[in-house]
Amino acid sequence: MWRRVTSVSHLTFAHKSTVNKNACTFKCWESFTTEIPRKEKTTYQRAKTPFITFVLGGPGSGKGTQCMKIVENFGFTHLSAGELLRREIASNSADGIMILNTIKEGKIVPSELTIKLIQKEMELSDNYKFLIDGFPRSEDNRKAFEQIFGAEPDVVLFFDCPEDEMVKRVLNRNQGRVDDNIDTIKKRLKVFTALNLPVVNHYLEKGKLYKINGVGTVDEIYKQVHPVFSSFHFEVRV
Numbered sequence: 363m364w365r366r367v368t369s370v371s372h373l374t375f376a377h378k379s380t381v382n383k384n385a386c387t388f389k390c391w392e393s394f395t396t397e398i399p400r401k402e403k404t405t406y407q408r409a410k411t412p413f414i415t416f417v418l419g420g421p422g423s424g425k426g427t428q429c430m431k432i433v434e435n436f437g438f439t440h441l442s443a444g445e446l447l448r449r450e451i452a453s454n455s456a457d458g459i460m461i462l463n464t465i466k467e468g469k470i471v472p473s474e475l476t477i478k479l480i481q482k483e484m485e486l487s488d489n490y491k492f493l494i495d496g497f498p499r500s501e502d503n504r505k506a507f508e509q510i511f512g513a514e515p516d517v518v519l520f521f522d523c524p525e526d527e528m529v530k531r532v533l534n535r536n537q538g539r540v541d542d543n544i545d546t547i548k549k550r551l552k553v554f555t556a557l558n559l560p561v562v563n564h565y566l567e568k569g570k571l572y573k574i575n576g577v578g579t580v581d582e583i584y585k586q587v588h589p590v591f592s593s594f595h596f597e598v599r600v
């Protein structure tokens with residue numbers, strides 16, 4: 363039998379709680395009977411210090427593509443916020459229609475909903491290194507995450523790419539996404555400038571931002587990304 367515990371700040375993020383030390387309401391599942399064998403805790407639940415990377419950049423700036431290479435080389439778990447939201451739409455969940463309409467309009471889904479999906483994936487993961495791709499997209503997203511997790515990211519990557527290049531890539535993406543059309547892209551670019559750039563600037567001021575030139579081949583761009591992670595001395599996969 364399992365119960366939900368509401369505060370496990372002693373298990374997670376303890377040393378990084380610079381935001382609000384009393385506010386960590388991160389939840390995990392814990393066994394509370396002896397009749398049923400105690401479930402093995404995931405690495406994330408055991409780890410006192412998950413390593414969190416936020417991956418930021420406009421639509422089509424190459425976030426997802428570069429995340430795949432980081433996963434390959436450094437064994438991170440990739441959590442694309444947009445992908446989690448699309449999965450929620452596909453599962454016909456109660457929030458599905460609202461999420462679909464928000465994405466079609468290029469707007470931002472309420473923070474608590476996106477954070478709930480990210481949190482669930484982290485709890486289920488057996489990893490402690492996470493790439494959170496395409497989140498936070500606004501100061502509200504950022505503040506809500508830091509409030510709920512009681513922690514800030516370790517690294518923030520920002521893929522800096524000119525608008526015309528981003529538009530070209532998105533229109534050629536060919537993944538059948540409802541938001542990969544010129545009307546929605548224009549809206550998304552406006553939302554990016556108005557709401558996402560303030561997040562980028564926040565982390566720049568905090569000294570956590572790694573600005574990457576998002577123009578060039580995938581490998582050329584990855585050459586700038588790789589040293590960010592090797593500087594943390596993670597094991598490199600060959």
Ligand SMILES: Nc1ncnc2c1ncn2[C@@H]1O[C@H](COP(=O)(O)OP(=O)(O)O)[C@@H](O)[C@H]1O
Pocket residue numbers: 419420421422423424425426427428531532534535536576577578579580583
């Ligand atoms: N450096 C690059 N040069 C050209 N095309 C790219 C590059 N990086 C990614 N792409 C392509 O551009 C599109 C958008 O990339 P993606 O990684 O999905 O960006 P994002 O997640 O930031 O929206 C995809 O079709 C991808 O294959």
Ligand SMILES: O=c1ccn([C@@H]2O[C@H](COP(=O)(O)OP(=O)(O)O)[C@@H](O)[C@H]2O)c(=O)[nH]1
Pocket residue numbers: 419420421422425426442443444445447464465466468469470471472476495496497498499503541550
């Ligand atoms: O934290 C998030 C991430 C995504 N989205 C929505 O999902 C869309 C697609 O996001 P994704 O990151 O997949 O797009 P990308 O930047 O990779 O093209 C966004 O435009 C938003 O409408 C959101 O509301 N909150």
Ligand SMILES: [Mg+2]
Pocket residue numbers: 425426442444496
């Ligand atoms: Mg993406």
